[in-house]
Amino acid sequence: MTEVVIERAEIKDMDILHKIEIESFPENAFPKSFLKYLIVQHNSIFLKAKICDEIVGFVAGLLQDLYSISRIYTLDVKPEFRRKGIASKLLQTLEKEFKKRGAALSTLEVEVxxxxxxxxxxxxxxxxxxxLKDYYGKNRNGFEMTKNLV
Ligand SMILES: CC(C)(COP(=O)(O)OP(=O)(O)OC[C@H]1O[C@@H](n2cnc3c(N)ncnc32)[C@H](O)[C@@H]1OP(=O)(O)O)[C@@H](O)C(=O)NCCC(=O)NCCS
Known part of the structure; x- marks a missing residue:
């Protein structure tokens, strides 16, 4: 496959990122304002995956509790680019950045x-x-997932 490049996302990418978020979570997409919030926080790591200059996915997380815990908020890959290892690359790069900034634990929520x-x-x-009962709406439970980074 053509090379996947992982880079910091920028505010100017927001329209495309939000479109991918809606495609990935038709019922539960984060609003654009929340994605913007995630991009500008000093404790955030927001990465995009590009193939030949096209944004094909992204991941966003925040460092919390004095940077000891990191939380992944969203990880999305455009439907036509799935099963090519793009989420794996985004996740591994995000974890590397979390660790560099001192996180010992990575946490996230996912629908069951x-x-x-x-x-x-x-x-x-x-x-x-x-x-996490009803985390995604009535009768839509979630799991909390964690990974030790050290
Ligand atoms: C989940 C998601 C991010 C995976 O992205 P991806 O780029 O296709 O993932 P990868 O190609 O890196 O796959 C890595 C592993 O994930 C698992 N996986 C990915 N897609 C899968 C599928 N459709 N069915 C079963 N397992 C799957 C497999 O274990 C795969 O490893 P393998 O290829 O060795 O079998 C993508 O399906 C997506 O954007 N979904 C909608 C948004 C979402 O649910 N995000 C997660 C929020 S918690």
Whole structure:
């Protein structure tokens, strides 16, 4: 496959990033204002994946609790670019950045029937923790997942 380049996302990418977010989560997409918030925070790491200058995916996380804990908020790949290792590359790069900034733990939430995401995170060492009842709406539970980074 053509090379995937991972770079910091910028405010000017926002329209494209938000479109990918809506394609990825038709019912539960974060609003553009929240993606903007994630991009500008001093404790955020917001990365985009590009192929031949086209943005094909992104991941966003925040360092919390004096940077000891990192939380992944969203990880999205354009449908036509899935199963090519792009999310894996975004996740690995994000974790590297989290670690560089001192995080010992990575956490995230995922809907219980999101097999693709559950498999992805388990492949990279995330463990299922608490069940988060109705986290994504009525009768739509989530799992908390965590991974030790050290
Ligand atoms: C989940 C998602 C980010 C995966 O992106 P991707 O670029 O296709 O993932 P990768 O190609 O890096 O796949 C890595 C691993 O994830 C798992 N995986 C990915 N897609 C899968 C699918 N459709 N079914 C089952 N497992 C899947 C596999 O374990 C895969 O490893 P393998 O290829 O060796 O089998 C993508 O499907 C997506 O954007 N989904 C909608 C948004 C979403 O649910 N994000 C996660 C939020 S918590």
């Amino acid at each position: 029937d999101n097999t693709a995401a559950l498999n992805l995170y388990q492949k990279f060492g995330y463990k299922i923790g608490r069940v």
